[in-house]
Amino acid sequence: MEQHKYSISKWCTVSDETVSRLDQVVFEGEKGDFAAFAKAYYKANEIDYPKFFKMDALSKLAFIGSECLLMDEEFEKPSSDIALLFSNASSSLDTDLKHCESIVEKESFYPSPAVFVYTLANICLAEVSIKHKLQSENTFFVSPRFDIDLMYAQASYILETNRAKQVLCAWVEYLEGTYQFFGYMVSPYKQGEVEHTRENIKNIYKR
Amino acid sequence: MEDLKIELKGKIIEVLNLEDITIEDIQDNDPLFGDGLGLDSIDALELIVLMDKDYGIKLSDPKEGRSIFQSVETMATYIAANRTK
Numbered sequence: 001m002e003q004h005k006y007s008i009s010k011w012c013t014v015s016d017e018t019v020s021r022l023d024q025v026v027f028e029g030e031k032g033d034f035a036a037f038a039k040a041y042y043k044a045n046e047i048d049y050p051k052f053f054k055m056d057a058l059s060k061l062a063f064i065g066s067e068c069l070l071m072d073e074e075f076e077k078p079s080s081d082i083a084l085l086f087s088n089a090s091s092s093l094d095t096d097l098k099h100c101e102s103i104v105e106k107e108s109f110y111p112s113p114a115v116f117v118y119t120l121a122n123i124c125l126a127e128v129s130i131k132h133k134l135q136s137e138n139t140f141f142v143s144p145r146f147d148i149d150l151m152y153a154q155a156s157y158i159l160e161t162n163r164a165k166q167v168l169c170a171w172v173e174y175l176e177g178t179y180q181f182f183g184y185m186v187s188p189y190k191q192g193e194v195e196h197t198r199e200n201i202k203n204i205y206k207r
Numbered sequence: 208m209e210d211l212k213i214e215l216k217g218k219i220i221e222v223l224n225l226e227d228i229t230i231e232d233i234q235d236n237d238p239l240f241g242d243g244l245g246l247d248s249i250d251a252l253e254l255i256v257l258m259d260k261d262y263g264i265k266l267s268d269p270k271e272g273r274s275i276f277q278s279v280e281t282m283a284t285y286i287a288a289n290r291t292k
Contacts, residue, residue, distance in 0.1 A: 039226075053226040054249075110260045113252035114223075 006159055006186050007193035009166075011204050012068040014061060014181035021068050023207055034177055038064060054114060055127055056095045058174045062086065062124035063131065065181035069168055070132050073185075077133035083164035084125050084134065085154055087141040088173040091121040097176075124172060137163045146171040146182065146205060152198045155186045171205075212283045219279070222257055223250050235280040243278075251276060263291030 012021045017037040019027040027044060029037035038060045042052055045067070052063060066084075075081055095118040102111045117123065122140040129138060137158055141150060155167040170183035182205055186196050194200050216230045219239075223246065237243040240251070254276055258264040264286065266272050275285045 050226060050245075053224040108260075110256055112256060113249050117249055 005189055006156070006196040007189040008196050008200055008204060009185045009187040009190070009193055010069060011184035012065055012181070013183075014065045014068070015179065019064065019068055026068070034061075034174075034179055049131060051127075056092075056098075056115070056118035056123075057179070058088075058092060058094060058121065058172060059118060059124040059127045061174050061179055061181050062128055062170065062172045065170055065172065065183045066128040066132070066168060069183050069185055073166075078135045079133065080136045081165040082132075082134055083137040083139075083158045083167045084128060085139050085141075085151065085158065085167050085169045086122075086125055086172050087143055087147065087151065088121065088171060089142065089144055090173060090175040091142045092119050092123070094175050095119050128168075148198050148201050148205070152196070152201060155196070159186065208283060208287060211287060212279050215279055215283055215286070218257060218261065219244075219254070222253050233279060235283075236278045239276050239278060239282075254282075258286070261292065262286050262289075264289050 010022060012019065014020075017029040017031050017034070018025055019041065027041055029040045034057055038057075039053075041064055042049075047067070052060065055063065070082075073082070095115060099111060099115050099119050102115065103109055121142065122138070125138040125140055128134070129136070139154065141147070141154075143150065151169050155169050158164050158167050165188065167186040168183060169186060170181060172183075173180045184201070184204065187193075189195065194204070212235055213230060216233045219225065219233070220228055220230065225244065228244070233244065239254075240246050246254075251272065255266050255272065258266055266275070275281055
């Protein structure tokens, strides 16, 4: 029988203005507006990080989901022990479109630097890293759908080559108001925890 | 000039997404960067865009920007003297 060295120690979802952790709803906002929901989550959790309000929607989503997974994680800061492995389908397209709108008319050509800086999907990795003082391995994949094989293989590689002790894996998708965060922590295995296997990732993702 | 300063404070709050800061919180001579409002380099670029878009002032010399963006007072003084909109 295969011995699993790693577990899925916790998981979290953010969708439909609801944050769930380990399948339990931990926050529910008013339906229909991600920006209002993100602000309500920030206030309800008494987060003191004004830069949050300058982030684009993708980074806010990554921030909220990562906060939910890292808030009770004890580690020295700065840390290189927690790697970040994110993926999505639409890259930074939501913000790319906003930037595009600001430069489409020659007469009102005023691109916003604050929007432009988010026209790369992996900026959300930087936002999470800065907030939690992570100086660790980080990767952002763009794929049509949540690719369990890819995530499993890459997280295993990071851990088995000692690039980190834990990996925060996440699907962070945001496009024109439709969004989904599914994140989980891969950690050294402890008795009773859910083993880090493709099947278990699939089962948790489908719940 | 007082109206311009109030207008400017409102625009700064809106453009830079300064959540939880009101017009009343910003004093005319508060430093915009560093210990004051704590703005960063991206915010500085946004202020340059704001000057161009709303007041028709194009800033190209970074040294000039350093003195103009010291405070709402210095910004308003410069805008009043150089605006084309």
